[in-house]
Amino acid sequence: MRERMRMLALLALVLGLAGPAGAAELDLTLSTGAGKPVSDAVVMVRPDAGHGSARLAGPFVMAQKDTQFQPYVLIVPVGAEVSFPNLDPFHHHVYSFSKAKTFELKLYGQDQTRKVTFDKPGVVALGCNIHDNMAAYIRVVDTPFAARTAAGAAVVRDLPPGPATVTIWHPFLKAPDNEITRRVTLPASGALRLSVSGDLKPSRLQRGAY
Amino acid sequence: MFRRLSTRLTVLYAALFGAVLLVVSLAVFFAISNAAQRQVRNELSATGTVFDQVWSLRSDRLREGASLLSRDFGFREAAATHDAATIGSALDNLKRRMGVDYAFMVDAEGQVAGARFAPADAAAIAKAFDGADDPSGVLLLGGEPYQLVSAPVLSPDLIGWVVFAVKLDDKEMRALERLSSIPLSAVVLHRTAGGAWTASHAPAELMAPAVRRVITDGLKARAMPQVLDLASGRAAALVKPLPVLEPGGGAVLLLRYPLAQALAPYRPLLIIVGLLGVGGLAVVSWGSWLLARGVTRPISELDAAAHRLQRGEEAQVEIAGDDELARLAQSFNAMAAEIREREQKITRLAMHDNDTGLPNRLALERRAEALAEGQGPGAYVCAAGLDRFAHMRGAIGHALAARAVRMVGNRISGLAPACGVARISTDTLSFVIAADDAEAAQAEVQRLLELLEQPVRVDGEAIDVALSVGLSPLAPDAVGQSIERATIALDQARAGRRKLALFDAEAYGDPAANLSLMSSMLGGLASGEFQLWHQPKFDMRAGRISGCEALVRWNHPTRGLITPDLFIPMAEETGHIRALTEWVVGQAIADQRALAEAGHHLDVAVNISGRILGEPDFLDFARKALADAAGRICFEITETAVIENPDVAMAMLAAFADMGVSISIDDFGAGLSSLAYLKQIRGHELKIDRSIVQDVTESQRDALIVRSTIDLAHSLGLKVVAEGIETAEVFQVLAAMGCDHAQGYLVARPQPLSQLFEFLAEDHPRLRNYG
Known part of the structure; x- marks a missing residue:
């Protein structure tokens, strides 16, 4: 890291x-x-x-590895597309109930990547429905x-x-x-x-x- | 304390056994009590541990249930999206499934969802969940303690808690109580704002200060059961602190178990011990009583026999066995027998005359008493005196005289069967006859005398018997006095030279009163009851009053004037004569002085009793008293006084004469006149007794005696005083005979000193003319 x-x-x-x-x-x-x-x-x-016109540059990745989100806090600009690669040899069920972005990436396996676009500024708390100890935050910012x-x-x-x-x-x-x-x-x-x-x-x- | 030995022994043994029993019983009781208490403590501790586990399991179970919901993805989504309907239904569902009182959600801001609470309770919940991690513990809701268990809702941030609340009510407590192996009672107490411990459903007795102290101590000493004194009795108590949600609040679980209940299983054992003790005590008491009675019965019998012996009854004790008590009884029997024998001997001695073997006076009294009781009036006591017994005894000897008396006695007892005969003095036999009156009695005695006065034969010799008899009626309540009076009557008979006399009370006088008279004489001398009267003596030659004879008079405060004839002989008998004489001498000297001061110089004559002449120390008194005499003092002494104790008396008279006292020989010619003594006495004067003087004019013989006496006296160098001159004829005859002094009523009667002064003041030509 x-x-x-x-x-x-x-x-x-x-x-x-x-x-x-x-x-x-x-x-x-x-x-x-x-x-x-x-x-x-x-x-x-x-x-x-x-x-x-300045803007934070990508790519924006929130990986799942060793039953952890990586990184813990990710800064992304509004409208950024964040990929969620699963680097663990088992499934994760990534979700967020945050107002800034509510989504659910249902059970996906190793080396599969899901992408989510965050189109509103704010805080998105991430969790895994399978692994309680997994947590991470994506801060969607409107400034570079x-x-x-x-x-x-x-x-x-x-x-x-x-x-x-x-x-x-x-x-x-x-x-x-x-x-x-x-x-x-x-x-x-x-x-x-x-x-x-x-x-x-x-x-x-x-x-x-x- | 106990009068009976057997009682004392029984009580002693019973008390000893009882004491041992008490100690054993107490030991058993305390051992059992301690064991029971220890068991209760252990049980309580074990139950406390079980409770910890139960509480923890229950919390875990609830937490699991809450956790199940809080982790549910759908529920988390509903919670995160504030889907109240979904949340409510989910909680409701879980509440039913878990059987809890409340299931609700508290969000991160402390807002409650899924249940309605009073604002105060809602605030308490919010406060409890503010900044806490998965809060769990006791919280008061609506004043009742609830166990709250929570599980966090993470999505993935902590957005709140799923909370279950279970009321800690009686039902819960009963469920807890059932977990214990002993029947204890559990209650949850919480601390109020004031610091007191209370519970909504607990019995009132738990509000006592003792409970609060036990809780306070229990919170310090964890898991240590304590003893709790409650109104319902003593109990073992264990205090378990419960986790609380309310800051500053407190809640405890109080487990208690009544000790009486703990001891209950041992009660039969204790009762058996008690019954054994009582039974044992009874057996020991009975046994010791039997033993004690065995020991004390012989003693009681001895005690009773000793009392019989004391009363003079048969006192033999039955002897059983051969122990010490039996030997004691044997000795007692021997002693009792000897005592009776001796008693009989003593009684016989006490009741019989030793010389003759006849009953004695005591025996007569006993029999006469019995007779008087049975017969009533009409009995007379006779005292028969053998005349001239002393002569007879002198003639035939003591033993034969006694035999003669016995024979007379036997004769009497053969004739007068009323109550036998008794020898009441050496020569006197007494018996009782039945007679209706004195005349009949005298007649009966006369009849008896004829029979009794037959000669008795002693060793073949006939001895004449002459009897005098005194009679006295038998007084039933004074038998002793009756016998006495009979003997007095005997004396009276002899004095009157009669064969027979009835007791004459008048002649006897009143000796008891006389005795009391003597006892009051000394007091009378001191208090002036006595007085000296003086009878003047006329000097026939000088023709004037030359002296006087001092005569004592007693003016008794209650008996009046008492004549010297009565009290002088008594005073001589009782020895009071010395004090009386001293008083008379002192008073005579004082009176002589008084007379001398008035110009009358008289010789004063005082009568001196023969008794006084036997007391040489009277000389000392006389010497001192006479030292201040104002004139001549003359002591008049009878010849008989000298005859009793001639040597001492003669010496004393000589001493008086040396002192300058004139000695006058009084009452010459009245009693026994001994010319031998007359020759020896250094007298100065002879007083011819009135009995001769009074008849001097009538009887030639008397005149001859008087004349001869006067001549005799003159030739011995004594002056002559004639007493009892009452007529002028006698005076003249005596004067012609050459009598020196005249004394008598013709001259003057005895008179008090005051009158004597008057008498002396007169001239007495009458007396001179007689001469």
């Missing part, structure tokens, strides 16, 4: 280099009130000036400026300067809709550092990832 993340980071870097020069950057750190770094949170930046925290830190690049709304979401964040919102003014260039703290609800379904 770590390898995959590194690959994604490399991808982002490539995308960043391709973007307009002199763009701003948001360096976010998220920790609990006790100072523990929080992973698997999604940071979304919505500049007041809009985001033009989004990133996931790893070890409590995330970097959002190529941001246009000016005022913007920063939204931080985590499936167990103790906040309305599990979201914390901050207004920031992005500089013309360079990094804006933002430290946010937020406690998590206790849940036995939480991953020990952070």
Whole structure:
């Protein structure tokens, strides 16, 4: 998994280099009130000036492997098509009752892939009807400026300067809709550092990832 | 404490056995009681453990049921999509299937779906499920404890819980009670806001403070049964804490088991032990009573025999066996026999005269008493005295005299069968005759005397018998006195030289009263009841009153004037004469002084009893008393006084004379006059007795005696005083005969001192003229 993340980071870097020069950057750190770094949170930046035609690039994959969803949190743009490959030698029954997208991928076997298109922004909680311990989240975002925290830190690049709304979401964040919102003014260039703290609800379904 | 030995022994043994029995019974009871309590505790602990498992199983079962629904894909979909109808029907279905009181869903916001609750209960549920993981435990709904079990609804996020609630009511408790091997009772108690423990359906006695304390202790010491005192009795109790959903709330399961019930199976055993004890006690009591009676019966018999012996009855004890008690009985019998023998001997000795073998006075009294009771009036006691017995005894000897008395006695007993005869003194035999009156009695005695006064033959010698008899009526209530009076009558007969005399009470006087008179004499001397009267003496030659004789008078407060003739002889008999004489001497000296101070110098004469002359220390008194005499004191003494104890008396008279006291020989010519003593007495004066003086004018012989006496006295150097001169003729004759002094009514009667003063103040030409 770590390898995959590194690959994604490399991808982002490539995308960043391709973007307009002199763009701003948001360096976010998220920790609990006790100072523990929080992973698997999604940071979304919505500049007041809009985001033009920029768009998060695919492909978007939510694999099932070792009776787990991988990744735990997946960020996809509105309208993205996410494939659900089954890498386990047995069946899974992937479902979601979330408002953003309700679907059901009935029992499918190894190396079979199902695809689902997420056409509304929001949170889609995924479960497997067969395996209770499987859970994952797809965050359908309406902004190209989004990133996931790893070890409590995330970097959002190529941001246009000016005022913007920063939204931080985590499936167990103790906040309305599990979201914390901050207004920031992005500089013309360079990094804006933002430290946010937020406690998590206790849940036995939480991953020990952070 | 116990008067009977057998009772004491029985009680002792029974008490000892009872004490041992009590100890054994108590030991058995406590052993059983402890065993039962231990068993109850063990059972309670075991039941507690079973309960834990049952509770856990039940929770698991409910949770399984809830879980079944909460994991159902369709239900999760309905829950996620808020399909209330589907949720409600699913819960309802499950509620019926599981047989629970409530099945409902609580969402993540604490909202209840699928059941309706009062707002307070809904709030309590919401609070219980706020931020909890699969909550499970006891919660009060509508004031009743419910067991709540929940299962999470994950879709896949936690969107709520499926909750089952089972009421912990009596039915549940009974079901729990049935799980135990002992018949215990279970109840769920919950803590109220005030901290008290209560239950809606529990008995009121569980609201007692003792229960609260047991719960508090029970929560500290888990799984340890305790003892709980309830109104219905003592019980073993086990407190099991129950998980609670309400923060700050509390719920416990209280299992209790009455100890009385625990002991119930042992009751027959205890009853048997008790019955054995009572039976044993009865047997031991009966046995010890038998044993004690065996020991004490001989003792009781001895006790009774001793009492018989005390009353003088036959006192032999039956002897059984040969133990110590039998030997004691043997000794007792021997002792009783000896005592009776001795008693008979003593009785015989007490009742008989030793010399003659005749019954004695005591025996006569006994018989006379019996006779008086039976016969009533008409009996007379006779005291027959052998005349001149002393002479007879002197002549024929003691033994023969006694034999003669016995023979007379036998003769009497042959003639007067009324109650036999008794020897009541050496020469006196007494018997009782029947007679209607004194005359008849005297006649009967006269008749008897003729028969009795026949000579008796002693060793072939005929001895004359002469009897004098005293008679007294037999008083039934005073037999002793009657006998006494008969003897007095005998004395009276002899004094009167008669053969026969009836008791004369008048002649006898009243000796008892006289005795009391003597006892009051000393008091009378001190309190002035006595007085000195003086009878003047006329000096025929000088023609004047030259002296006086002091005579004592007793003015008794109750008996009046008592004559000296009565009290002087009594005083001599009782020894009071010494005190009386001392008083008289002292008073005479005082009176003489009083007279001397008035100018009358008189010689004062005092009569001195012959008794006094036997008491040499009277000299000391006389010496002291006479030291302050104002004139001459004369002691008048009778010749007979000297005759009784001549040597001492003579010495004393000599001592008096040396002291300067005149000695006057009193009553000369009245009694026995011994010229031998007259010669020896160092006298100064001779008083011729009135019995001779009074007839001096009538009888030539008396005149001759008087004249000779006067001449004799004068020739011995004694003055002569004539007593009892009552006529002038006698006075003149005596004066002519040369008599020195005259005393008598013609001169003056005895008179008190005050009158004597008056008498002396007069001149006495009359007396001088006689001369």
